[in-house]
Amino acid sequence: MNNLIWILIEALIKAVVILNVILLGAATSVYLERKISAVIQDRIGPNRVGPFGVLQPFADVFKLFFKEDIVPKASDKFFHSLAPIISLGVAVAVYAVIPFAHYVEIGGTKYYIGIAPNLNIGLLFILAMTSVGVYGITLAGWSSNNKYSLMGGLRSAAQMISYELSMGLSLIGIILISGSFSLNDIVIGQANWKWNVFLQPLGFLIFLVSAFAETNRAPFDLPEAEPELVGGYNTEYSGMKFGMFFLAEYANMATSSAFITLLYFGGWQLPFSPDLLGLAEGSIGLAVAQFLVFFIKVVFFIMFFIWVRWSIPRFRYDQLMRLGWKVLLPLSLLNVVLTAAAILIFK
Amino acid sequence: MNIEHNIERERMTFWERIYLPEIARGLGLTFRRMLRPKMTRQYPEERWEPLGSYRGRPVLVEEDSVERCVACGLCARVCPALAIEVQASETELDKERFPIKFEINMLRCIYCGFCEEVCPEEAIVMSKDYELVFTSPEAGIMDKAKLLVPIAQLQDRLEFVRRYR
Numbered sequence: 465m466n467n468l469i470w471i472l473i474e475a476l477i478k479a480v481v482i483l484n485v486i487l488l489g490a491a492t493s494v495y496l497e498r499k500i501s502a503v504i505q506d507r508i509g510p511n512r513v514g515p516f517g518v519l520q521p522f523a524d525v526f527k528l529f530f531k532e533d534i535v536p537k538a539s540d541k542f543f544h545s546l547a548p549i550i551s552l553g554v555a556v557a558v559y560a561v562i563p564f565a566h567y568v569e570i571g572g573t574k575y576y577i578g579i580a581p582n583l584n585i586g587l588l589f590i591l592a593m594t595s596v597g598v599y600g601i602t603l604a605g606w607s608s609n610n611k612y613s614l615m616g617g618l619r620s621a622a623q624m625i626s627y628e629l630s631m632g633l634s635l636i637g638i639i640l641i642s643g644s645f646s647l648n649d650i651v652i653g654q655a656n657w658k659w660n661v662f663l664q665p666l667g668f669l670i671f672l673v674s675a676f677a678e679t680n681r682a683p684f685d686l687p688e689a690e691p692e693l694v695g696g697y698n699t700e701y702s703g704m705k706f707g708m709f710f711l712a713e714y715a716n717m718a719t720s721s722a723f724i725t726l727l728y729f730g731g732w733q734l735p736f737s738p739d740l741l742g743l744a745e746g747s748i749g750l751a752v753a754q755f756l757v758f759f760i761k762v763v764f765f766i767m768f769f770i771w772v773r774w775s776i777p778r779f780r781y782d783q784l785m786r787l788g789w790k791v792l793l794p795l796s797l798l799n800v801v802l803t804a805a806a807i808l809i810f811k
Numbered sequence: 812m813n814i815e816h817n818i819e820r821e822r823m824t825f826w827e828r829i830y831l832p833e834i835a836r837g838l839g840l841t842f843r844r845m846l847r848p849k850m851t852r853q854y855p856e857e858r859w860e861p862l863g864s865y866r867g868r869p870v871l872v873e874e875d876s877v878e879r880c881v882a883c884g885l886c887a888r889v890c891p892a893l894a895i896e897v898q899a900s901e902t903e904l905d906k907e908r909f910p911i912k913f914e915i916n917m918l919r920c921i922y923c924g925f926c927e928e929v930c931p932e933e934a935i936v937m938s939k940d941y942e943l944v945f946t947s948p949e950a951g952i953m954d955k956a957k958l959l960v961p962i963a964q965l966q967d968r969l970e971f972v973r974r975y976r
Contacts, residue, residue: 508849771841
């Protein structure tokens with residue numbers, strides 16, 4: 465009993481710290497998005513609030529806090545308020561199983577960096593959580609009682625379900641290689657440059673494309689395609705409810721980046737042997753180094769997401785569906801078969 | 812509609828149809844864009860200096876600390892937006908007439924430059940002033956004190972008017 469309380473307290477402290485890190489990360493992604501989009505378009509971007517405009521996302525969020533929260537008269541009030549909470553909650557909940565570094569050993573006890581990084585169904589947990597994210601967007605579209613919102617919500621549901629299939633199938637290759645659902649085990653299996661991206665190039669491409677579709681980012685941002693759907697599912701949202709969708713989008717982007725890093729790019733594994741730094745396994749210094757490596761990889765992928773958004777035009781809806789069902793799904797099935805065959809032959 | 816022709820399969824080569832090389836090309840293009848110099852002007856610190864051809868706020872030319880205007884009223888007559896009001900009076904100077912009241916309603920002015928074009932004395936010209944902000948409708952009605960600008964500041968425009976009129 466006493467033991468359980470300590471575990472809960474440990475998890476709570478970790479959760480508070482990680483929650484803050486995520487929300488800060490989301491704010492930083494907003495800043496990066498604005499800055500990179502500006503640079504691509506020969507502009508400078510935000511540079512007035514704080515040094516180089518780094519406080520701009522905070523200014524934006526404070527503005528959203530003080531804005532009037534308009535709820536349409538004909539909307540379903542309860543679900544209208546619930547939808548953004550689901551969206552943000554799910555985006556944040558995924559971080560429960562993400563390992564930020566390996567572990568720190570203090571007084572003989574191993575403290576893993578992450579709320580529950582050794583959860584033996586971590587991968588499934590993430591897939592389940594991202595699927596629940598569809599509810600947030602679909603409910604937002606449905607409860608707003610607005611045709612554009614509804615169209616946006618339906619599109620997003622169709623899109624996410626279609627791409628989840630190929631996403632899940634492309635992950636099977638990794639599960640076959642590592643033999644585990646636990647994210648920490650998958651990362652440990654990628655030591656010494658045995659990154660999954662080299663073993664699973666096809667699976668990586670499928671996963672990358674599906675990740676773009678899952679997070680509703682360009683070129684697959686059809687749920688909020690401005691020219692045809694006004695604002696999509698967030699047409700009828702204002703104030704902090706809109707802000708929650710906004711943060712959820714960027715938190716999702718950070719999740720996807722973290723996920724790609726963990727599964728395909730070695731997660732927190734240092735790019736060289738840890739002995740080179742002269743740090744013992746379990747020391748705080750090594751954990752910090754591992755966290756920095758993880759962080760740099762994640763930021764790189766966030767920047768890649770943003771870079772793609774400002775380079776590639778949006779897909780048409782039928783093109784999106786054709787790509788999902790006729791191209792990615794068969795390819796991911798092929799990937800599963802190839803991986804299984806390779807493991808049978810070489811092991 | 813005939814969808815048998817001009818379909819994606821005919822328009823694009825194999826490498827274009829698998830998207831990825833073209834996406835990489837697009838990403839390369841935007842990456843090269845990132846390295847180019849920026850177009851942004853940091854406005855309040857870095858102001859734009861218009862050329863002589865710029866039609867900003869119309870002003871009265873002040874020569875030897877008195878306006879050139881002889882209050883003929885042509886500008887008020889030609890103004891399509893009815894923004895100008897002139898009242899003439901007599902003076903001891905050589906020009907004999909001067910405007911005792913000259914008002915331009917900047918809420919009505921459309922910056923067409925007809926007043927400048929029609930003026931026989933080159934007394935009203937368009938200045939380079941483009942920061943026209945006022946906080947009440949009354950402040951938008953500019954009287955003679957606000958309109959008078961020394962001739963030295965208007966040389967660019969006067970040169971332009973003489974050359975192209």
